[in-house]
Amino acid sequence: MTDGPRAAEERRTTDVVVVGGGVAGLVSALECAKIGLKVTLLERRDVLGGCVGRIELDGLVLDSGAESFATRGGAVAELIAELGLADAVESPNPAGAWLVWPAGGQRGVGAKLDAAPLPKTGMLGIPANPLGDDVRRIIGWNGSSRAYLDRLKPILRIGRAHSLGELVRDRMGEAVLNRLVTPISAGVYSTNPDDLDLDVVAPGLNEAMTRTGSLSGGVGQLLEERKAGTAVQGLAGGMHTLVDALLAQLARFDVDLVTGADVTDLARTDDGWRVSATVAAAARETEPETELAAEPTHDAATASGGSTFVVDARFALLASPAAASRHLLVEALEGWSEVSEWRAAASVEIVTLVLDAPALDDAPRGTGVLVAADATGVTAKALTHSTAKWSWLAARAEGRHVVRLSYGRAGEPNPLDGLSDADLRALVLADASALLGVALDDAAIRALGRAAWRDALSQATIGQRDRVRALEEALAAEPGIEVTGSWVAGTGLASVVPHAIAAAARIRHLAVGPSTGTAANA
Numbered sequence: 021m022t023d024g025p026r027a028a029e030e031r032r033t034t035d036v037v038v039v040g041g042g043v044a045g046l047v048s049a050l051e052c053a054k055i056g057l058k059v060t061l062l063e064r065r066d067v068l069g070g071c072v073g074r075i076e077l078d079g080l081v082l083d084s085g086a087e088s089f090a091t092r093g094g095a096v097a098e099l100i101a102e103l104g105l106a107d108a109v110e111s112p113n114p115a116g117a118w119l120v121w122p123a124g125g126q127r128g129v130g131a132k133l134d135a136a137p138l139p140k141t142g143m144l145g146i147p148a149n150p151l152g153d154d155v156r157r158i159i160g161w162n163g164s165s166r167a168y169l170d171r172l173k174p175i176l177r178i179g180r181a182h183s184l185g186e187l188v189r190d191r192m193g194e195a196v197l198n199r200l201v202t203p204i205s206a207g208v209y210s211t212n213p214d215d216l217d218l219d220v221v222a223p224g225l226n227e228a229m230t231r232t233g234s235l236s237g238g239v240g241q242l243l244e245e246r247k248a249g250t251a252v253q254g255l256a257g258g259m260h261t262l263v264d265a266l267l268a269q270l271a272r273f274d275v276d277l278v279t280g281a282d283v284t285d286l287a288r289t290d291d292g293w294r295v296s297a298t299v300a301a302a303a304r305e306t307e308p309e310t311e312l313a314a315e316p317t318h319d320a321a322t323a324s325g326g327s328t329f330v331v332d333a334r335f336a337l338l339a340s341p342a343a344a345s346r347h348l349l350v351e352a353l354e355g356w357s358e359v360s361e362w363r364a365a366a367s368v369e370i371v372t373l374v375l376d377a378p379a380l381d382d383a384p385r386g387t388g389v390l391v392a393a394d395a396t397g398v399t400a401k402a403l404t405h406s407t408a409k410w411s412w413l414a415a416r417a418e419g420r421h422v423v424r425l426s427y428g429r430a431g432e433p434n435p436l437d438g439l440s441d442a443d444l445r446a447l448v449l450a451d452a453s454a455l456l457g458v459a460l461d462d463a464a465i466r467a468l469g470r471a472a473w474r475d476a477l478s479q480a481t482i483g484q485r486d487r488v489r490a491l492e493e494a495l496a497a498e499p500g501i502e503v504t505g506s507w508v509a510g511t512g513l514a515s516v517v518p519h520a521i522a523a524a525a526r527i528r529h530l531a532v533g534p535s536t537g538t539a540a541n542a
Contacts, residue, residue: 033333278297341505
């Protein structure tokens with residue numbers, strides 16, 4: 021930590037410079053520091069944790085972003101145990117989510133909505149049994165009959181599918197696509213199912229379809245083979261406590277954390293890499309956002325007036341969002357202009373409400389609600405009833421209810437952009453009322469908070485995997501620099517954490533002496 025005002029330019033020398041202080045950056049920094057490498061991490065915002073953040077509302081400390089993790093692969097659970105948080109792991113209420121869709125084909129603001137539990141025997145909303153009662157309740161006999169035609173189409177017509185949406189539309193029809201699949205695609209990936217790569221979002225489904233001869237048969241086979249490790253879990257106290265634990269470990273290994281540092285330049289040097297950043301007097305973020313699980317590393321006075329911050333390092337690891345990382349690579353490495361042509365990112369915002377609403381005590385819509393594509397009277401794409409989902413939170417809330425509404429899809433402007441506080445409040449209250457099936461008035465709102473991510477790029481879109489593979493192949497020819505984060509790793513902590521560990525492992529391999537097993541210059 022630097023004391024007193026910064027000079028016009030401050031320089032540091034380190035082994036590894038990490039750009040980006042989300043979970044990917046924090047994990048990779050820790051992995052490098054654990055073997056004795058000196059690490060400096062630069063984060064543009066004044067807080068660390070990225071999409072795993074926290075917000076305090078009405079005396080409750082809540083997750084503002086990710087509130088759970090998929091247990092597949094075990095990497096997140098291993099990290100949690102390493103950080104001493106294993107006893108805090110909790111499973112959510114198994115009641116599950118509901119779905120809403122227009123009643124009787126109604127459209128527009130004020131249209132009535134029908135609601136039912138989301139069918140449990142499905143994958144990404146694709147039903148294993150299209151004629152099941154829980155499916156017919158949502159898409160009707162006509163929709164279920166059309167979906168059942170999937171069982172009658174010959175296997176040779178399946179081939180290898182690439183687009184999730186095109187496959188579902190062809191095999192099962194629009195009703196399954198709009199009512200069952202699109203709500204999950206929007207809620208999980210903020211992306212239209214037509215743009216989702218089937219092999220990324222449903223690995224093995226192409227092969228299962230070939231074996232069984234139908235889409236529903238392939239889904240059923242994968243569900244039978246699915247292991248318990250695909251469950252979702254969380255942490256008592258919130259997922260943001262993971263960031264607190266990571267920061268405690270980083271402090272233990274004397275990692276230099278610099279917040280409020282807007283990295284502007286990356287350049288190769290004779291000895292490695294040089295990163296230049298501007299440290300401004302105030303945070304540069306102008307969109308509505310939330311406090312995350314850390315205080316700024318530097319005293320506010322150190323950044324008064326702004327300064328240039330230069331770090332020379334043997335190795336560089338970019339864990340910043342897609343646009344920032346691509347910009348640095350294009351500027352630093354000759355012939356890299358092609359990596360700038362990527363899909364547009366999603367603008368996602370979560371609005372959290374703390375409510376006095378006794379009518380919600382019985383969790384009338386389970387742990388949350390997804391919105392069918394044809395439910396035009398609702399602006400939100402999903403709602404989570406957090407106090408119904410997590411018992412630890414219900415205990416702390418002491419009768420209050422915590423509800424989170426999600427807005428924004430890839431390729432579309434965020435519907436909350438430009439709204440006044442009053443208009444935002446009215447919109448989210450109307451959406452919550454419609455989705456929960458309970459009339460909520462303004463007096464029910466005890467507190468409201470917002471968290472925004474304007475550069476969310478899904479790794480699951482068609483072509484993104486090939487672009488990432490090309491990026492990784494090009495990076496392999498540039499020793500000493502790595503890229504990680506959700507835009508290359510995939511959505512969710514179960515994808516981000518192992519990717520960050522692997523990226524750090526490659527740097528560790530280059531840094532470790534051939535026989536000592538410790539960092540060569542540690």
